[in-house]
Amino acid sequence: MNIVMIGAGYVGLVSGACFAEIGHTVTCIDTDEGKIATLRQGGIPIFEPGLDALAARGVAAGRLSFATDLAAHVPLADVVFIAVGTPARRGDGHADLTFVGEAAREIARHVSGFTVIVTKSTVPVGTGDWVERLVAQERPDADIAVASNPEFLREGAAIDDFLRPDRIVAGSDDARARAVIEDVYRPITDRGAPLLFTGRRTSELVKYAANAFLALKITYINEVASLCEKVEADVRDVAYGIGLDHRIGADFLSAGPGYGGSCFPKDTLALMKTAQDHDSPMRLVEMCVSVNDARKRAMARKVMALFGGSIHGMTVAVLGLTFKADTDDMRDSPAIAIVQALGDAGAKVRAYDPQGMAEARRLIPDIAYADTAYDAVRGAAACVIVTDWAEFRRLDLKVLARLMSGPGLIDLRNIFDDEEVAAAGLVRVGTGMPQPLPLDRHRQAAE
Known part of the structure; x- marks a missing residue:
């Protein structure tokens, strides 16, 4: 089938590449000309394991392409997916549907023949009704059906989630739309993935x-x-x-x-x-x-408690800045609040992340950054593990201890073995386990 994906962000790019992988012809459209230029040159603007190879296969097979202009592609589409951002609206927390509305109106201007318009963006209940009204206002003669098809992609495992999903949920009461969606996902459902059809509002709420x-x-x-x-x-x-x-x-x-x-x-x-x-x-x-x-922010108090309540003037290493491993996504990462709280307490923060450094420098400009985990801990009184990257699990704790000026290991993800930490001479503060005495009392107890 001929698929147009509006939005070449995380959801749109992963979904588009996966649809191409299972045999459809896909055009990912985005208004960001720089992003589209990068994609056309073979670059991937986000980090997702395996996505670069998947996209490259789709492009080489002639099934995946990238564009900025809807007018040339929407008239040829059997189905148009809306996969634009729906961030929290400033001031009240509601989902901001500005980009969804713009996409719906633009699709309406160029749609030709029966076309299924599918909201893949995460949208509030009733958004499909609104999209349907917008299209009708723009093009009363348009032969369309609006459906909901939410994504359930985990960052770091998105390709597997798409191709081998727990379930596919689609919301529509239109028989023609359901038939199109069945055809779109048939290569996946033929391998056993369940396709659940619901009403449109139900799908949005799922x-x-x-x-x-x-x-x-x-x-x-x-x-x-x-x-x-x-x-x-x-x-x-x-x-x-x-x-x-x-x-x-x-x-x-x-x-x-x-x-x-x-x-x-x-x-x-x-x-x-x-x-x-x-x-x-x-x-x-x-x-x-x-x-x-x-x-x-409370996580920063674990560091302070280990040092008797004050970390003013101390160097604290922070390992892991993205909200989880295997992604470069910094959005609402706990690391942001933790770094800010450490800075507010007077600590000098030096940070490292395998994939999140570029975005971190933009969001947290007033701290030092290191090129490796070992460089980050050099001379630090404490090391805080915020994200459970596999790279951190492989750290040699004895080397870590030699590089640090203090023994504090604040392991917020509980990734290290208790005996390994003790053998390295470090004092571990874990999450959800008995907490060590402050270092001055710890030394007294040891004596």
Whole structure:
């Protein structure tokens, strides 16, 4: 089928490359001329494992191309996906649908013949109705059907999520649209992936409800981790114990510094605002947002507690700046709040991340950056692990200890083995486990 993907950001680019991989002809369209020029030259403007090779195969096969002009491509499309950004709107937290509206109007101007318009962007309930009205206003004669098809892509594992999904959700009551969507996804559903058809509004809500539930699960285990620290229990064993219950499951039960990224923060906020607007407030989601925001800055207090309450003038190394491993995405990363809190406490921060340095320099310009993890910890009194990159798991802790001026290892992702940390002579502050004494009292206890 002939597919046009409006938006060549994370969702649009991954989805477009994957659709090309399963045999469709795809044109990814974006208004950012620099981005399109980069893509045409073989570059990939985001980091996602395997995406460069996938896109290159699609281009070489003649099934994937990139453009800035809708007019030449939309009239030829069987289906047009809207995959533009829907960031949280400044001031009230609602999803900003400006780009969705612009895309809908532009599609309406150029559509020809029966075409299915599909919102793949994460949008509030009722957005499909609005898109349908916009198209009708712009082109009353247009023969279109508007459907919803939310994405469920994890950054760092997006290609596998697309090609081998847990489920595909599509919202439409139009028989012609359903037939087109079935054809689009047939190479994937033929391998066993379930395709769930719902009403359009239901489909829109599925995405928000799923992300909010996962955010709640993360926030819950983080609250349990805080309790574990007070009662001298170990959250790793607690999480394993409850995760063995098939009703709960082990996923999203890794305690850490809080969730971030492009989805959970804005989606929980948007769902919360939608619920409030419809006089059906979601108190659990409201509390989840509040607890997660507070937790990020609270992580800096772990460093301060290890040094008796003050880190003024100390050099603190921060390893990991992206919100998770295997992505360059810095959006709402816990590292931002942690670095700011360390700076507010008077620490000199030196940071390193395998993929997030360029964006970090833009968002956090007032700290030092290092070229490697070992360079970052050189002379530092403490090292804070914020993101669980595989590169950090392979660090030689004895080398780390020799380079540092102090023994503090604040392991917010619990990636290191207790015995390995002790053998290196470091003092570990983990998440959700008994906390060490402040260093001065730690030394006294050792003596």
